[in-house]
Amino acid sequence: MPLTKEQYKAFEDVVGAENITDDKAIMPAYYNTDFAAIILPKDTAEVQACIKLCNKFKRQFRPICTGWSGMFPKDLILLDLRRLNKIIEINEKNMYAVVEPYVISAELQAELMKRGFNFCIKGAGTNCSAMLRGHGHLDQTTSGDDRNHLAIEWVTPEGEIVKSGALGSADEWFCGDGPGPSIRSILTSAVPPGVTPGVFTKAAVKLYHWPGPAAYPIQGHSPKYTLKEIPANMMARYYSFPSVEKMWNAEIKLGENEICYELMGFNAAMVACNITTCNEEEEEVFAKMSKEVQGPGFFVIIAGNSREDFEFKKKVLEQIVKDNDGISLKTVEDPEIEGILLCQCTRISASIRETFRAGGAFNSIPIMGQRDLTIKWAIGAGKAKEPLIEKGLIVDDGGAFFGWGVEQGHLGKTEIFCKFDPQNPVAKKAVETWQKEQTERAFKESYFASTMGPQDEIGPALCNYHLWWQKIVKAIDPNGVSPEGGALV
Amino acid sequence: MSLEQYKGDMEMCCRCSTCKFIPMQKIQGSDFSYVCPSIAKYNFHAYSAGGRMNIGAAALKNGMNYTPKLLDVVYNCQMCGACGVSCNYAMDMEVLEPISEFRMKCIEDGKTNPALDKVIAGLKKTGSMVPVKGKRGAWATGLKLKDATKVKVDVLYHVGCLTSYDPEMQKLAKSIARILQKAGVNFGILGDAEMCCGGRAYQMGYKDAFLAQAKKTMAQIKKAGVKTLVTGCADGYQTFKVLYDRFNLKGDLEVLHITEYIDRLIKEGKLKPKKKVEMNVTYHDPCRLGRLGEPWIHWEGKKIPGDRFVFDPPKEYRRGTKGIYQPPRDVIKSITGVKLTEMTRIMEYSWCCGAGGGVNESNPDFAVWTAQKRIDEAVSTGAEALVSACPWCEKTLNKAIKASGSSLKVYDVVELVERAI
Numbered sequence: 001m002p003l004t005k006e007q008y009k010a011f012e013d014v015v016g017a018e019n020i021t022d023d024k025a026i027m028p029a030y031y032n033t034d035f036a037a038i039i040l041p042k043d044t045a046e047v048q049a050c051i052k053l054c055n056k057f058k059r060q061f062r063p064i065c066t067g068w069s070g071m072f073p074k075d076l077i078l079l080d081l082r083r084l085n086k087i088i089e090i091n092e093k094n095m096y097a098v099v100e101p102y103v104i105s106a107e108l109q110a111e112l113m114k115r116g117f118n119f120c121i122k123g124a125g126t127n128c129s130a131m132l133r134g135h136g137h138l139d140q141t142t143s144g145d146d147r148n149h150l151a152i153e154w155v156t157p158e159g160e161i162v163k164s165g166a167l168g169s170a171d172e173w174f175c176g177d178g179p180g181p182s183i184r185s186i187l188t189s190a191v192p193p194g195v196t197p198g199v200f201t202k203a204a205v206k207l208y209h210w211p212g213p214a215a216y217p218i219q220g221h222s223p224k225y226t227l228k229e230i231p232a233n234m235m236a237r238y239y240s241f242p243s244v245e246k247m248w249n250a251e252i253k254l255g256e257n258e259i260c261y262e263l264m265g266f267n268a269a270m271v272a273c274n275i276t277t278c279n280e281e282e283e284e285v286f287a288k289m290s291k292e293v294q295g296p297g298f299f300v301i302i303a304g305n306s307r308e309d310f311e312f313k314k315k316v317l318e319q320i321v322k323d324n325d326g327i328s329l330k331t332v333e334d335p336e337i338e339g340i341l342l343c344q345c346t347r348i349s350a351s352i353r354e355t356f357r358a359g360g361a362f363n364s365i366p367i368m369g370q371r372d373l374t375i376k377w378a379i380g381a382g383k384a385k386e387p388l389i390e391k392g393l394i395v396d397d398g399g400a401f402f403g404w405g406v407e408q409g410h411l412g413k414t415e416i417f418c419k420f421d422p423q424n425p426v427a428k429k430a431v432e433t434w435q436k437e438q439t440e441r442a443f444k445e446s447y448f449a450s451t452m453g454p455q456d457e458i459g460p461a462l463c464n465y466h467l468w469w470q471k472i473v474k475a476i477d478p479n480g481v482s483p484e485g486g487a488l489v
Numbered sequence: 490m491s492l493e494q495y496k497g498d499m500e501m502c503c504r505c506s507t508c509k510f511i512p513m514q515k516i517q518g519s520d521f522s523y524v525c526p527s528i529a530k531y532n533f534h535a536y537s538a539g540g541r542m543n544i545g546a547a548a549l550k551n552g553m554n555y556t557p558k559l560l561d562v563v564y565n566c567q568m569c570g571a572c573g574v575s576c577n578y579a580m581d582m583e584v585l586e587p588i589s590e591f592r593m594k595c596i597e598d599g600k601t602n603p604a605l606d607k608v609i610a611g612l613k614k615t616g617s618m619v620p621v622k623g624k625r626g627a628w629a630t631g632l633k634l635k636d637a638t639k640v641k642v643d644v645l646y647h648v649g650c651l652t653s654y655d656p657e658m659q660k661l662a663k664s665i666a667r668i669l670q671k672a673g674v675n676f677g678i679l680g681d682a683e684m685c686c687g688g689r690a691y692q693m694g695y696k697d698a699f700l701a702q703a704k705k706t707m708a709q710i711k712k713a714g715v716k717t718l719v720t721g722c723a724d725g726y727q728t729f730k731v732l733y734d735r736f737n738l739k740g741d742l743e744v745l746h747i748t749e750y751i752d753r754l755i756k757e758g759k760l761k762p763k764k765k766v767e768m769n770v771t772y773h774d775p776c777r778l779g780r781l782g783e784p785w786i787h788w789e790g791k792k793i794p795g796d797r798f799v800f801d802p803p804k805e806y807r808r809g810t811k812g813i814y815q816p817p818r819d820v821i822k823s824i825t826g827v828k829l830t831e832m833t834r835i836m837e838y839s840w841c842c843g844a845g846g847g848v849n850e851s852n853p854d855f856a857v858w859t860a861q862k863r864i865d866e867a868v869s870t871g872a873e874a875l876v877s878a879c880p881w882c883e884k885t886l887n888k889a890i891k892a893s894g895s896s897l898k899v900y901d902v903v904e905l906v907e908r909a910i
Contacts, residue, residue, distance in 0.1 A: 018531075019532070021533060021558060023556050023557075023558035023559070024554065024556070025544070025554040025555070025556040025558060025559035026533060026535035026540070026544065026556075026558050026559060026562060028543050028544050028546070028547030028548075029533070029534045029535035029537075029539075029540030029541070029543050029544050029562075030534050030535075030540070030543075032547065038533060040532050040533065066505070066506040067504065067506070067534075068503065068504055068505060080532070080533070080534065082532050082534075083532060085519075086519070087519050103519065104506075104510065104516075104522075106510065106513040106514075106516040106522070107516055107518060107519045107522050108519075110516050110517050110518045111518045111519060114518070125505065125507075125513070126513045126516075127505050127506050127507045127510065127513060128506075215517065216514065218514055218515065221809065221810045221811075221814075221836065221837050222512055222574055222575075222577070222578045222808055222809060222810060222837050222838065223577060223578045223579070223808050223810070224810075225512070225514055225515075278581050278806070279581050279797050279798065279799045280799060280803045283797075343514050347513060347514040348513045348514060352503070352505055352507065352579035352580065353579045355503075356501070356503040356505070356579075356580060357579055357580050357581055357798075358796065358797050358798070359796050359797050359798055360500060360501040360503065360798060361503070392795050392796060393796060394796055395796045395797060396796075419796070420796055421795070421796055421797070421798070422500070423497070423500055424796075427796065
C-alpha cells in the first residue's frame with residue numbers, strides 16, 4: 001500500500017522534500033520492488049524519527065548501505081543510509097575507528113594506512129560499508145566477523161537509541177562487551193537471519209597494526225594499475241601443493257609461526273581473475289596457470305616490521321613450503337603481477353573481478369569451521385559443480401573452492417561458488433539446485449553454512465535458538481516493522 | 490545503436506556502487522573519494538550509473554515510465570564517463586553508452602528538457618551552441634591570421650563556439666593563435682565561416698541534431714583541404730576525434746588537442762618556453778580530453794552463448810586508458826618556475842568540472858556545485874592556480890570561484906605557455 005499524503009508529509013518533515021521519494025519510475029534503480037518510499041536520513045536523529053513514524057503508521061522498513069542485490073517485499077520503506085557517510089573518529093591509542101554506515105572500507109582503510117593501521121576488509125570488497133560484518137582476505141591478521149565490532153549505536157525497531165558495550169557506560173567506543181550492556185548476541189547473530197532488526201547508525205571497528213606503506217606507489221591507468229616497486233618489507237607469492245593434506249599442513253604451520261599478513265586459499269582460477277583486465281585474458285591466463293600448478297594452493301603476503309623480521313618471515317615461509325613439497329607459481333613471482341595482487345588483495349579485496357565479471361552473477365556457499373574439515377566438504381561441493389561445467393552452465397574454474405585461516409588459522413572459512421549468466425534461466429535453476437543440495441549436505445554433515453535456513457529447520461539442531469530469537473524480536477519489535485534482513489546490508 | 494543493444498550490459502550491473510567512487514586503490518581517504526557528481530549531489534541511487542543501468546534494464550522489460558523524477562535523473566548527469574572508468578576497472582560492460590542511449594530515447598519520445606531544446610534550436614538556427622553576439626571570427630581582428638576557406642594551410646585551428654563568442658574566453662583563441670605564429674606553423678582559421686562541431690548536442694542527447702551539424706562541419710573542413718585539425722576545446726577534440734570517427738565522418742583527418750600539438754612543437758624544438766613563470770599550479774583533466782578522448786574502437790559482434798559475457802569477435806572496451814593525460818602535463822612541466830602538484834582525482838578518474846551533458850544549460854546551479862567541489866580539491870593541494878585545457882572547464886570553474894569568493898586562479902595551459910614564450 002502506498003503512503004498516504006499525511007504519512008508522506010510526516011516523513012518529509014523529518015528529512016526534507018529532497019530526501020524522500022515515492023516515484024515508482026526510479027525504484028528499479030534500487031531493486032525490482034515497489035517500495036512505499038525511499039528515504040535518505042542524514043543522521044541518527046533522523047533515522048530515529050523515521051523509525052518512530054514507521055511504528056506510528058505500522059509501516060515496515062529496511063535499511064541499506066551500498067547495498068548489493070537483495071530481496072525486498074513490496075510496500076516497504078527503504079531507508080537508504082547514503083547520507084550517513086562520516087568517519088567520526090580514529091582513535092589510535094585505543095585502536096578503533098568510529099564510522100557511519102556509508103563510509104566505505106576503501107575510505108577508512110586509506111585513512112588508517114596513513115596512520116599505520118588497517119582493519120578487516122570484508123570479502124564483499126572495499127566498495128562496501130566499513131561497518132559490514134564478515135570475513136575477508138586479511139582475516140589471518142585482522143580476524144573477522146563480530147570480533148571486529150566494538151561498541152555500536154543502534155536504533156531499535158521501536159526507535160530507541162541503544163548504545164552497546166563501552167559506549168553504554170563510559171561514552172567511549174573501545175569495547176563491545178562492556179562495561180556497558182554487551183547484547184552482542186542480539187546485535188550480531190551469526191545464524192539466520194544474520195542481521196539485527198533496526199538500524200546501526202554508528203559502530204566502532206577494531207584496528208590492527210599495518211606494516212605496509214602509508215600509500216601504495218601506484219602507476220599506470222585503469223584497468224591495469226601496477227606498483228612502481230614492491231615495498232621492501234613485503235612479498236606476495238602463490239604456492240601450490242601436491243595434495244590437500246600437504247596444503248593444509250603448510251597452512252597450519254604458517255599459522256603456528258604467525259608469519260603471514262595474509263593467507264588466502266585462492267585457487268588458480270581466482271588468481272587468474274585478479275591479475276587480468278578482461279574476460280578473454282582471464283580464460284587464457286587460467287588455462288596457462290592450470291598447467292603451472294601441481295594441485296591446491298594458497299596465496300600468501302608477508303610483511304616485516306623490520307628488515308630482520310621480514311627476512312625471518314621469508315625464511316620460515318620458504319622452509320614450511322619446502323617441507324610440504326609446495327611450489328611457487330612463477331607467474332606471481334613476476335614483480336608486476338606480485339604488485340597487482342598485493343594491491344588487489346589488501347586494498348580492493350579482489351571480489352568483483354572474481355565474482356561478477358564473468359557472467360554477471362554468482363551463487364556462493366560460505367562455510368565456517370576448522371579448515372581441514374570444511375575443505376573435505378568443499379571438495380564434494382566442487383565435484384558437484386563438474387556436471388554444470390560440462391554442460392556449459394557455469395564458468396569453468398576447475399570445480400575449485402577457496403578459503404582462509406582466521407586469526408592465524410585456529411578458525412577458518414571455506415567457500416565455493418558458481419559463476420553464471422543470471423539471464424540464462426536454465427543456468428540459474430541449476431546453480432540454485434546445486435546451492436540448495438550442497439547446503440543441505442553441509443547441514444547433514446554438521447557443518448555450518450550461512451546459506452542454511454530457514455530458522456525453523458536448523459533451529460532444532462542449534463539448541464532451538466530460533467524460538468528464543470523469535471521471542472527477542474517480538475520484544476524489541478512489537479509492531480513488526482523491521483522484517484528480517486535488516487541492519488547492515 | 491539503441492537502448493536494446495545494451496540490454497546485456499545493463500543487466501550485468503551488480504549494483505556494487507564502485508561507479509560512485511574513484512577506483513578503490515586510488516582512494517586516499519574520506520575526502521575526494523567520489524567520482525560521480527550526480528550521485529554525490531542527489532544521493533538517491535537512481536542518480537548513480539548503477540541506478541541508471543537498472544532503470545534502463547527495467548524500462549526494456551516493462552516500458553518507459555516517464556515521471557518528473559525520472560527526467561530529473563536523466564538530465565542531471567554530465568555524461569562525464571567517470572562511472573564507466575571505475576566500473577570497467579573490474580567489469581566488462583558498457584556504462585556511459587546505455588546511459589546516453591536512455592537520454593536519446595527520452596528525446597526521441599519527446600520527453601525533453603526545455604533549456605536544452607532552446608540550445609538545440611539555437612544550434613539549428615545559428616550554427617552555434619552558445620548565443621551569437623557579433624561575428625564568429627571577430628576575435629581574430631588584427632591578428633593577421635590566414636583564412637582557411639581561401640588559402641591552403643597545413644593546420645586548421647578550429648576555435649569552437651564558446652571561445653569564439655564569449656568575450657571572456659576569446660583570450661584563449663588569441664593565445665593559441667600567437668603560440669602557433671611563434672612556432673611558425675602554417676595554420677589558418679575558418680573565421681566567420683566556422684561552424685559548431687555539434688558535440689555538445691550529442692552529449693545532451695540530440696543525436697540527429699548532432700549528425701546534421703557534424704556533416705555540414707566536416708564537409709567544410711574537407712573543402713578546406715587540411716590534413717590536421719587542432720582545437721583548444723576538449724569538447725571539440727572529442728567530437729572531431731572520437732564522435733566523427735564513430736559515425737564514419739572523420740576520414741583520415743588528424744585531430745590534435747592544442748596541448749598535444751604544443752607538446753609536439755616543444756619536443757621538436759619549434760617552441761621554446763624560455764621565460765620563467767613562478768606559479769604553484771594543479772591540473773584539471775577535462776573529461777573529453779582525458780577518459781572520453783580516447784580513440785573510438787569500431788566493433789560489431791555477438792555475444793557467445795554460454796556462461797560468460799564474451800563476444801565474437803572479442804570486444805575491446807574503452808576504459809579511459811588511452812586518453813590525453815601526459816601531453817598537457819609535459820607542457821606545464823616544460824615551463825620553468827611552474828610547480829605542478831596533482832589533486833587526488835586525476836587522469837581517467839578525474840572529477841568533472843560540471844559543464845557537460847547539458848547540465849551547464851539545464852541546471853547551472855548543479856554545474857557550479859560540481860565545479861566548487863573541484864575548486865575545494867584544487868585548494869587542498871596548496872596550489873595558487875588551477876590549470877585546465879578546455880574553455881568550458883575554465884568558464885565553469887571561474888563561476889564557482891566567483892560564487893564562493895575563493896582566491897584561486899584558473900588558467901588554460903595555453904595561457905601559461907604564452908607567458909613563457
